[in-house]
Amino acid sequence: MNIELKTATLADIDEVLALHYKYQVDTISEEDKADGFITTAFTEEHLSGLITQENGLFVACINQKIVAYAMAASWAFWSQWPMFQFMIKNLDDSTLSNHIITQENSYQYGPVCVEKSVRGKGVFEYIFNYALEEMSSRYPVMVTFINKINIRSFEAHTKKTCLEVINTFKFNNNNYYKLACHTKNKKSPNSQEID
Numbered sequence: 001m002n003i004e005l006k007t008a009t010l011a012d013i014d015e016v017l018a019l020h021y022k023y024q025v026d027t028i029s030e031e032d033k034a035d036g037f038i039t040t041a042f043t044e045e046h047l048s049g050l051i052t053q054e055n056g057l058f059v060a061c062i063n064q065k066i067v068a069y070a071m072a073a074s075w076a077f078w079s080q081w082p083m084f085q086f087m088i089k090n091l092d093d094s095t096l097s098n099h100i101i102t103q104e105n106s107y108q109y110g111p112v113c114v115e116k117s118v119r120g121k122g123v124f125e126y127i128f129n130y131a132l133e134e135m136s137s138r139y140p141v142m143v144t145f146i147n148k149i150n151i152r153s154f155e156a157h158t159k160k161t162c163l164e165v166i167n168t169f170k171f172n173n174n175n176y177y178k179l180a181c182h183t184k185n186k187k188s189p190n191s192q193e194i195d
């Protein structure tokens with residue numbers, strides 16, 4: 001099975017939204033919740049902004065079907081959501097190996113989503129590394145956050161990528177890990193094969 005990685009275009013929005021709403025908190029099935037969910041309810045308008053202003057939507061396709069997406073964008077783009085306004089305000093509360101993190105030298109990655117049928121098969125590492133590589137020419141540092149109740153996402157990101165926990169924080173009664181990495185610091189080539 002071949003995996004194709006690409007930067008999404010406007011033509012991909014409908015398929016990405018279909019994948020997104022399968023695992024978004026308001027529409028995910030009860031049985032899938034334990035493997036993580038996405039909180040933000042993205043609209044077509046949000047995604048077209050992400051694509052046209054930021055070139056920040058990355059997708060993985062198998063047999064021409066989108067099976068994963070990852071988002072990445074400037075803090076200016078994310079500032080339309082209160083959660084990110086909070087993160088921006090507190091960007092300087094931690095460093096990455098003594099490097100100061102600013103709105104100019106960093107961007108925010110996430111959410112990421114992998115279709116349930118291909119989880120645990122290396123698709124996560126492919127889409128993560130692809131998004132990181134694409135953003136590395138624009139920013140030296142990537143920042144993200146993971147809800148402490150999303151154990152699967154935390155395990156995947158801390159075991160299979162170069163991200164490290166740099167702080168924790170609370171927002172809207174949820175507890176989060178704050179993570180960061182240098183964008184040129186790809187952990188390793190994908191070790192797993194897609195079968």
Ligand SMILES: CC(C)(COP(=O)(O)OP(=O)(O)OC[C@H]1O[C@@H](n2cnc3c(N)ncnc32)[C@H](O)[C@@H]1OP(=O)(O)O)[C@@H](O)C(=O)NCCC(=O)NCCS
Nearest residue numbers: 023035036037111112113114119120124151152153155156
């Ligand atoms: C989070 C996500 C992108 C990770 O991709 P994935 O393909 O599922 O990741 P993997 O299966 O390769 O890695 C997950 C790891 O967590 C482990 N894991 C899963 N559930 C676990 C649990 N309850 N406790 C401890 N470890 C757990 C898995 O065993 C695996 O580690 P292993 O490969 O060493 O066994 C995917 O599960 C997903 O899209 N979830 C729904 C949306 C989401 O939560 N997105 C992230 C938030 S923005």
